Amino acid sequence: MLRSMYAGISGMKNSQTKLDVIGNNIANVNTSGFKKGRVTFQDMMSQTTSGAQGPTDARGGVNAAQVGLGSQLGTIDNIHTQGFRQVSNNPLDLALEGDGMFVLQDENDATFYTRAGNFYLDDSGDIVNPDGYYLMGMNEARINLPETAQSFSIQTDGTVNYIDGAGVTVVAGQIALASFSNPAGLQKAGSNLFLDSPNAGLADAWVTPETQGSASIISGSLEMSNVDLSEEFTEMITAQRSFQANTRIITTSDEILQELVNLKR
Incomplete structure (x- = not known):
């Protein structure tokens, strides 16, 4: 199966987690003493197709060739800034x-x-x-x-x-x-x-x-809560677009697999 499909799945899952945190922030916008949450992501391990090589007398150095395998959840932070x-x-x-x-x-x-x-x-x-x-x-x-x-x-x-x-x-x-x-x-x-x-x-x-x-x-x-609605709505839009882009990666990968299946015809 294509690696891009699994990368897209990881991106969708992370976008959903971010939307969950944003939803909780918005739900508590009027909660006294509430401290908002924030999600950060990390890239997953990369598959190395060829390693880096140092320069020699005959030729220069070569960088490593790596293919990323998607993203993963980094942290879910509690932001303890002063509320109004x-x-x-x-x-x-x-x-x-x-x-x-x-x-x-x-x-x-x-x-x-x-x-x-x-x-x-x-x-x-x-x-x-x-x-x-x-x-x-x-x-x-x-x-x-x-x-x-x-x-x-x-x-x-x-x-x-x-x-x-x-x-x-x-x-x-x-x-x-x-x-x-x-x-x-x-x-x-x-x-x-x-x-x-x-x-x-x-x-x-x-x-x-x-x-x-x-x-x-x-x-x-x-x-009161330190949730800023304008910030949360902006983050909601970026999380939604990230989710949509990752679904597009999956559908595109599926179309490529369909073309490969149809080669036998």
């Missing part, structure tokens, strides 16, 4: 301006990380995310606002203050951030959550905001 900020005026909507991620823990003390800052108060006064995971403060402490709290505020350095029944300002805790040298190495766990991985480079899971190059916390705002 949407003002909500809800004091429990928190946006990160800079590097870092919120630290969450579930009832089993499993740790998750997120950039989605839409938090709520549960019945006990703990600050939680939509799945009920606790927003963690410094010293691995939960942040709790008692029933006697008249009002509260969250500062840019993560300090949570509230006014008690006597009108005294009390510090409820300080929100902690996690610092990663390679946030693209985090694994997506769904529900706007990320998990640590051996390649994420967790530098410190309990960083004070606005220190060590970590982000500031903006209360009353949400960081």
